[in-house]
Every structure is written in structure tokens, then in C-alpha cells.
Amino acid sequence: MRKVFLLLSLSCTQFGVFGQKTISTSTPITVQTLLSKMSLDEKINELSAVFGWEMYSKTGNTVATSEKLKSKQYLPGMFWGTLRADPWTRVTLKTGLTVKQAVEVTNAIQKYATQHDDNHIPIMLAEEGMHGVMAIGTTVFPTAIGQASTWDTALIRKMGQAIAAETRSQGSHIVYGPILDLAREPRWSRVEETFGEDPELVMQMGVAMVQGLQNGPFKTISTLKHFAAYGMSDAGQNGGSVTLGKRDLNENILYPFKAAVKAGVGSVMTSYNSIDGIPCTSDSVLFTDILRKQWHFNGFTVSDLGSIEGIFTTHNTAKSLADGASQALKAGVDTDLGGNGFGKNLKEAYDSGWVSLAQIDTAVGRLLKAKIDLGLFENPYVDVKIAEKIVRSKEHIQIARDLAKESVVLLKNEPFNRKVLLPLSKSLKNIAIIGPNADNMYNQLGDYTAPQDPNAIITVLKGIKNKLPNANINYVKGCNIRDTTEQNIEAAVNATKNAEVAIVVVGGSSARDFKTEYKATGAATVKENGKNEILSDMESGEGYDRTSLDLMGLQNKLIKAIVATGKPVVLVTIEGRPLNINWPSEHVPAILAAWYPGQEGGNGIADVLFGDYNPSGRLPITIPRSVGQLPVYYNHDRPVKHNYVEESAKPLFAFGYGLSYSKFDYSNLHVEHINDGENLLKVSFKIKNVSNIAGTEIPQLYVHTIVSSTVKPEIQLRNFSHILLQPQEEKEVVFYLNKEKMQTFGKNEQWSVEHGPYEICIGSSSDNLLLKETVSL
Incomplete structure (x- = not known):
């Protein structure tokens, strides 16, 4: 057996990310050598990725490995979300990890694993990271739909490098992203996580992010999501079935995935949905014939959370959990996210003769190769001093601001009193800032965001105050996103009457709260409106599918009341999906779409409003007039659409559209x-x-x-x-x-x-x- 000698007298924090102290090994590490030493149970456990936030304990400022980790007879091959904090995990800003504690925890986990695993195999740690590592204190970039609005692949590559640095420096290795689903259905709850509706734009943005995540100074493994067709489920139902032809699948849906594989992506995640009656997680055509044989993908695959079990429990195309595990493994799924799909079910499948040891070894070998390629056997540890310099550094904050301002799409800029309204003059003395998204930090950060220090998040109100420190700025919320029991529209109107201009910030929210119930997959459980209960703002984010795209609550009433004052109005939408702005498009002279602009959103929006940045954002997704037009994505198959009885077939704003202050x-x-x-x-x-x-x-x-x-x-x-x-x-x-x-x-x-x-x-x-x-x- 290969021996690994840990330098136990040294503090774990003395081990750096690169070029620091390493673990000495007596023999070269190869996949075959490791496989020959592992038992069947060890191999099956290597294929599990379990909840990482359960693997540490925190008492005051002291962190350590948890009893749950120590109770495991066989260690899993991967942890997922070790640094994660959010209402679903029940990890808060107080109970979660600082950067220093994150390093201490990941080092402690690796120390425990390499000491207690019979083969001294380190653990790979995966994190959500589509718009920044989902951890406390990290840089929060705009969500993907805003990233795509920049049409700036060079900037996306820089963001990918920043996310990789903040991931790897804290001891994690895998970033779940980019998401390459085509968002053809705006009612779907996860539009914000995508690069939009077009295969070429999604491909170029996705390849840029893969390159940033994998090829920079801090190398991580990028995991593509979701293979395949997750973003176009029937009726916009998250994880629902997909009606799709072979040509559309090959020419459009798979187009960005193929390019990302060619770019060297290291991992691919399955999708919850089925295509033409086959659950993606058990589809050997997708995961073996196309991904490996045709595209020559040589990384590893991972199920989405619970999707292996779903072959039996949701799709009902397996006769048991063991049958589902067998189908997934034989289709080409290597890793079980959540740890409940393989495990004892895969062992039962092996005992029943449904899968062979060679098939298990193939999957395990892919995981071990990834660990070897990352250099984890030589050095699984990281240095707290390096992490504290990197995470949310000035350079990363600047990238966040650049993305925020470039992601803003100027939809309308018409004259008010014979003068084009934007950019606004910096000599303005009295400004009214109105709306439920003007000063709500979590409403501008999007889903898959950890709790954050309020001082690090710049809302629109803060951004305008930063821009015009001597102006008289009067902020009134006016109403909530969804709830109608609380409102102060009259105060908003009065503030506007006393102002030279009103900036109204409305839209949606993916901000989770600790009162919301969540499914085992992490998706939110949507409840009907309760009596005498204040509704959360959340109307988007995983699980929050909609039947309408209208602005919710009293937002339209608020906009109309502000416009009725006769004062110049600028409308800013902060949202996760295209929302119905038909009335504003006719009556408001200037409109900006800012999506979820991240921690620097307020500064970026202020840069555009006051002319310090000339808007360059372009729509990555069509904005429809109504749900009756859906699907309304621009590159639908012929014939050309004709008008409806009630309205035009043309969208309100077309794909690729966006105005500039230049001509x-x-x-x-x-x-x-x-x-x-x-x-x-x-x-x-x-x-x-x-x-x-x-x-x-x-x-x-x-x-x-x-x-x-x-x-x-x-x-x-x-x-x-x-x-x-x-x-x-x-x-x-x-x-x-x-x-x-x-x-x-x-x-x-x-x-x-x-x-x-x-x-x-x-x-x-x-x-x-x-x-x-x-x-x-």
C-alpha cells in the first residue's frame, strides 16, 4: 500500500495553493495503482458527492471537522457546498464561515481524509459559482443573464479567473458553472442563471468562462450545467419534460456544450428533465454516444441533486432505486450529487449483476484522475494569507463593477420637454429615488448567493449617493415586489413632486428567506398567498416558475402614479427574467434593464445614468409583449409568425437590442x-x-x-x-x-x-x- 507521510508538526495553513509545502509520496500516483488498493465499498463511496456544509462544526470563532464526517465508515470522493450559506442549508452569516475559517475547515477536512482513508485519497470540494463563489465574503458578480448582456467575452474570462481564484484559494476545486441551457421560456424560474436564448451567444460566453475557470493562475474544474435542454421545459415548469426534435437538439441545444467540451471543460452535470421520453440522467445517447464517443470528452460527469433517484421516483422509468442507479452508471454518469442515488443502491445493483466492477472502476478512475490532475495528492492544503488577499480583492470588485455597468441595457431614451433625458446631469440638486428594488441589497444579487456584509453591497440608492454626494436625495420605497398589504405610494408621489427627476427601481427578486420552505433539491416550494401574511419578494429563482410575466404587487400602480406627477422619470428594472413593461414602454421616457447586477450594481447603474459609462449592453433574450406570444425567441423555425387578433406577433424588444448615447x-x-x-x-x-x-x-x-x-x-x-x-x-x-x-x-x-x-x-x-x-x- 502506498504510504503518505503528513508533516503533522506543521500547521495546515503553512501549506500553500502552489509552490508551498507538499505531502511526500513514496511511489508515483496512478489511477490503476489506487484502484488496485480500493475495496468495492470504497469505490462506490468515491462516486458520492455529499453535503459539505454538514462536514464542519463551528463554536464561536472555532471550527473543526464535524461528528458526521467522523462517523462515516467510508469517505465520499467529493463534498458539495462546503463553503455554502443560504436559507436552504440553514447556514447564516453568523453560523457560516469567514475566509479564514473556510481555509481552516477545508484544510482540516483534507487532513482528516488523508489520515483516515486507507488509501490516503484527498477529497474534491465543489462549490456553486456561476456569479461568484456561493460563500460568505466573496465577490458577487451580476447573474449570468446580466453577464450575457455585456456580450464581452474578454470580461467574462476575467470574471472566471477571479471566481477560480476565490474558489481555489479557500480550498475548493470545482465550480458548478457555466450554465449553457438556452432560456427559451421566460416563465421558467432559472432564466437569470443562463446566458440567454441564443446558441452562439451562450457558446461564446460559456467557452470564455470555462477558459477563465480552468486556464488561469488558479485552476479549477468547470462543470457545465445542465446536459441537456433544461431551459426549455414544457410550460416553463422547472425540471419538466421537454418537447424537442433531433435537429433542434443537435443544431441549437448541444451547440454550446460541444464547443465547451472542445475547450477542455473538466466536468458535465446531468439535467432533471427528460427528452422524448428518456430521463437525461439515464440517457446513454447523451452521455456516452455524444459526449464521449463523438466529442471525445475525457472528464467526469455528475448528476444534478437527486436526479439519479428521480429516474425511479419522478420519471418512473426504473423499477427500483437500484435499477435507477444502474441505469445512470451505465449511461455514463460518474458521480452522485447528494449521495443518495448510488451508495447502497449501486451496491445492490452490483450484487444483482446489473452493473459490473469494470463499469464502476471506469467511473471511479475518472474521479481519481481529476484529483491527480489537480495535484491534490501532492498538496491538498491552502494558505489563509493567500486567501485573505484574494477573496473580494480590489481587482475583483473592479471586475464586478465593470460587469455591472456593461450589463445595463438601455431600452428607451426619448426626449422629455424636447431634451433627451439620459444621461442625467450631475448638477441635479433634488432627486427622488423610488421603488422596492432601489435599496434592497439581496434583491439585486440573485439566486445562489450567500448572505453578505451589507457594507459590501452597493444598491442603486447608495450608488447615486456615491455619485452625487451633495445632492438632496429623497428615497421612498413605495411598495413591495409582491405583497400588497404594505405600501406608501402617496409618499413616493410627494417625493417626486419635490424633485427634478424620479428614478424608479422595480422588477423582481430571487432573494430567499429563512421562512420559505425548500425541496430536497434546493428549489423553493411555492405556496398560495396566505391571509394576513406578508409575502416575500421572491418571484424568481429555482422553483419560482410563473404563469404571467406582469410586474407583481402594486408596482404598476406605483409607476403610473409617479408618471402622473408630470416630472421626468427614469425606470430601472432589476429582475431575473424579462417582465412585462408594456405600459412603461409607452409612457416612461427612459428605461434601463439591469437584471441582477451584483454587489457593484448600484455603482454600475449610476455610472450609466449620469454618463460616466456609455451604455453598451444588448439583450441576450427577447422581451415579449405577453405570455400569449410564447415561445417568442428570435431564431424560431420558419414560417415567419403572423399577428394575433389582440396584438402584434413582434416582441416588445428584440434579441440583441440595446441603445447607446452614441450613434x-x-x-x-x-x-x-x-x-x-x-x-x-x-x-x-x-x-x-x-x-x-x-x-x-x-x-x-x-x-x-x-x-x-x-x-x-x-x-x-x-x-x-x-x-x-x-x-x-x-x-x-x-x-x-x-x-x-x-x-x-x-x-x-x-x-x-x-x-x-x-x-x-x-x-x-x-x-x-x-x-x-x-x-x-
Whole structure:
């Protein structure tokens, strides 16, 4: 047996992340050597990822490994959410871990594991991290729908590196993210966690995040979520079944996943839903044929929480829990998130002859390889001094602010009293700040956020006060997001009458509270409105699916009352999904969509409102007029939609749309055939800033397939850029179109580039295509 000699006389905090003290080993570590030493029970337990927040105890400021950890006969291979704190876990700001304590806990866990496991195998720790590590004291970035609104892959890559640094420096190794689901159903509760509705945008943003998480100075394993089609469930029901054809699956849903696998992603998570009658967690076509055989993925897979059990309990396509465990393992699922899907069920499946030792060894080997590649056998420890310098550093806060301001989408900016309202003048003396989301820190942070120090979170009210410290700013909440038993609209109106401008901040919330009930999966349990009970603001976030997209509670009443004062009004929406703003779009002169902008949201929004940042955000998802239009995503298959009896079939705001304080001209489109071994077409054109204000434009390339063997969308985004132009500056933009972007999954279910013809379209949004040229391939 290989021996590992721990330097027990040294404090765990003396072991650094890289280049510090290491554990000495007597023989080289290989997967086969480890497998040969492990019993069947040890192997099966290696495939479990259990709740990490249960593995430590905290008394005052002292932390240690918990009795629950010490009671385990066989240690699991992974812990999930060791640093996590939220109402579902019941870990609070007081009972949770500071950065220093997080390091102490993860080091203690590794020390215990390597001492007490017969084979001295360290434990991998996984954390939620789509918009920052879900831990106390970490940097909270905008949620993914806001990240996608930046259309800035370089900035997303920087954010990924920051999240990796804050994860790895505290002793964890895996980040659950990015989420590559296409959000085609805005009623769905998890839209905020996605990069939107378009496969190209989701792909480019997702690849950038994978690169940031895995390729920076602090390397983590990125876990793609959710494989596959989770974001388009029937009726917007979280985890519900999906009605989907093979071509849509291959050409759109799998498109971003394939690119992320090519970029080297280390892990993939299953999805709760079924596709065409097959639960994704037991789908060997997805996890073996496509993921491994076709795409050559060589990392490990993990179930979503409870999804292995769900094969039996929810989908009813297994005759027992053991049968479900067998189906998942044979389909290609390596790790059981939660620890209740494999374990004794997989042992029963083995004893029944449903799975073989070779199949178990294959899954275990993938987990062990990941640990070896991370260097955990040589050094599983981290240094508290390094962590305290990195977590929520000035550099990371600046990235959060850059993302916050770039994620703001200017939807409308029309004249008020013959003058365009935005940007607002910094000479304003009296400003009314109104609305339920103007000064509620958790309402702007989104789901999967740990409790945070209020001093670290900048609300819109704080941001405007920071911007105009000498102005008279009068804040009135006006109403709640959902609850109608409390309101002070009259006070909000009076504040507006005495102001030069009113900034009204409304929308939604994914802020969990400790009164809400949660399912075993962590999704919220939605209750009907109770009498004499104040409703929480939460109307979005996992489990909070909706039948309407209307602003809830008295928010519309509040907006109308403020507009009725006759004062200039700027509307800011802070939300997790597109909400109905039909009335404001007609009656409010200026509207900003800010999604959930993170801890620097207030500063970022103030930067845009007062002209310190020229808005460049573009919509990553269509804003509909009503739920009656759904589905309304822009790249639906032909034919082109016709109008309804009650309203237009066109959305309120189209995918890719967003205004700027600058104006841009497009010209000189040229499409050239090339054959450099990868690319098929070179597309070039010019953009000029024809205004006197520097600004960032997001030129977008769409392909219109004029004739094809199968039904196609009218247009499909195939590239975009993020270009800063000084006043009167002109730049040439060059895009390339390769086989991946032009191919079709044909009638014979084979990929090919059909001869065409194709129309290459350039514009500023999906409904504003300014340059077009037809070409054949």
C-alpha cells in the first residue's frame, strides 16, 4: 500500500495553493495503482458527492471537522457546498464561515481524509459559482443573464479567473458553472442563471468562462450545467419534460456544450428533465454516444441533486432505486450529487449483476484522475494569507463593477420637454429615488448567493449617493415586489413632486428567506398567498416558475402614479427574467434593464445614468409583449409568425437590442470565399461613430439560409464583436464563418455544409439588419 507521510508538526495553513509545502509520496500516483488498493465499498463511496456544509462544526470563532464526517465508515470522493450559506442549508452569516475559517475547515477536512482513508485519497470540494463563489465574503458578480448582456467575452474570462481564484484559494476545486441551457421560456424560474436564448451567444460566453475557470493562475474544474435542454421545459415548469426534435437538439441545444467540451471543460452535470421520453440522467445517447464517443470528452460527469433517484421516483422509468442507479452508471454518469442515488443502491445493483466492477472502476478512475490532475495528492492544503488577499480583492470588485455597468441595457431614451433625458446631469440638486428594488441589497444579487456584509453591497440608492454626494436625495420605497398589504405610494408621489427627476427601481427578486420552505433539491416550494401574511419578494429563482410575466404587487400602480406627477422619470428594472413593461414602454421616457447586477450594481447603474459609462449592453433574450406570444425567441423555425387578433406577433424588444448615447454607421460589407483549412467565408465591414461621444458598439452577424433541405430559422446569430469607438472614429470589423457555424443536421441525420444560397446580414440587433449580401457555398 502506498504510504503518505503528513508533516503533522506543521500547521495546515503553512501549506500553500502552489509552490508551498507538499505531502511526500513514496511511489508515483496512478489511477490503476489506487484502484488496485480500493475495496468495492470504497469505490462506490468515491462516486458520492455529499453535503459539505454538514462536514464542519463551528463554536464561536472555532471550527473543526464535524461528528458526521467522523462517523462515516467510508469517505465520499467529493463534498458539495462546503463553503455554502443560504436559507436552504440553514447556514447564516453568523453560523457560516469567514475566509479564514473556510481555509481552516477545508484544510482540516483534507487532513482528516488523508489520515483516515486507507488509501490516503484527498477529497474534491465543489462549490456553486456561476456569479461568484456561493460563500460568505466573496465577490458577487451580476447573474449570468446580466453577464450575457455585456456580450464581452474578454470580461467574462476575467470574471472566471477571479471566481477560480476565490474558489481555489479557500480550498475548493470545482465550480458548478457555466450554465449553457438556452432560456427559451421566460416563465421558467432559472432564466437569470443562463446566458440567454441564443446558441452562439451562450457558446461564446460559456467557452470564455470555462477558459477563465480552468486556464488561469488558479485552476479549477468547470462543470457545465445542465446536459441537456433544461431551459426549455414544457410550460416553463422547472425540471419538466421537454418537447424537442433531433435537429433542434443537435443544431441549437448541444451547440454550446460541444464547443465547451472542445475547450477542455473538466466536468458535465446531468439535467432533471427528460427528452422524448428518456430521463437525461439515464440517457446513454447523451452521455456516452455524444459526449464521449463523438466529442471525445475525457472528464467526469455528475448528476444534478437527486436526479439519479428521480429516474425511479419522478420519471418512473426504473423499477427500483437500484435499477435507477444502474441505469445512470451505465449511461455514463460518474458521480452522485447528494449521495443518495448510488451508495447502497449501486451496491445492490452490483450484487444483482446489473452493473459490473469494470463499469464502476471506469467511473471511479475518472474521479481519481481529476484529483491527480489537480495535484491534490501532492498538496491538498491552502494558505489563509493567500486567501485573505484574494477573496473580494480590489481587482475583483473592479471586475464586478465593470460587469455591472456593461450589463445595463438601455431600452428607451426619448426626449422629455424636447431634451433627451439620459444621461442625467450631475448638477441635479433634488432627486427622488423610488421603488422596492432601489435599496434592497439581496434583491439585486440573485439566486445562489450567500448572505453578505451589507457594507459590501452597493444598491442603486447608495450608488447615486456615491455619485452625487451633495445632492438632496429623497428615497421612498413605495411598495413591495409582491405583497400588497404594505405600501406608501402617496409618499413616493410627494417625493417626486419635490424633485427634478424620479428614478424608479422595480422588477423582481430571487432573494430567499429563512421562512420559505425548500425541496430536497434546493428549489423553493411555492405556496398560495396566505391571509394576513406578508409575502416575500421572491418571484424568481429555482422553483419560482410563473404563469404571467406582469410586474407583481402594486408596482404598476406605483409607476403610473409617479408618471402622473408630470416630472421626468427614469425606470430601472432589476429582475431575473424579462417582465412585462408594456405600459412603461409607452409612457416612461427612459428605461434601463439591469437584471441582477451584483454587489457593484448600484455603482454600475449610476455610472450609466449620469454618463460616466456609455451604455453598451444588448439583450441576450427577447422581451415579449405577453405570455400569449410564447415561445417568442428570435431564431424560431420558419414560417415567419403572423399577428394575433389582440396584438402584434413582434416582441416588445428584440434579441440583441440595446441603445447607446452614441450613434454608429455601418458600411462597406464584403463577403469573400476563403479556404484556409478551417474557415469558409471572410466577412468584413466598417463601423463609424458619427457622434461626439465615445461608445462601444456590438456589431452582430446573422446568417439567413435562403434555401435548405430542412426547416431553418429566418436568421441565426453566428458572430459578434465588442468595439470601442472614439468620436468620429471608424474601424473595420472582420468576422469568419467556419464549417461549425454553417453546417446543417440534414434529413439523413448527418452533418454537412449545404450549397446555399445564404444571405449574410450585419446589424445592431436581430431586428435591425443594416448590411446584407448573398453568397453560395
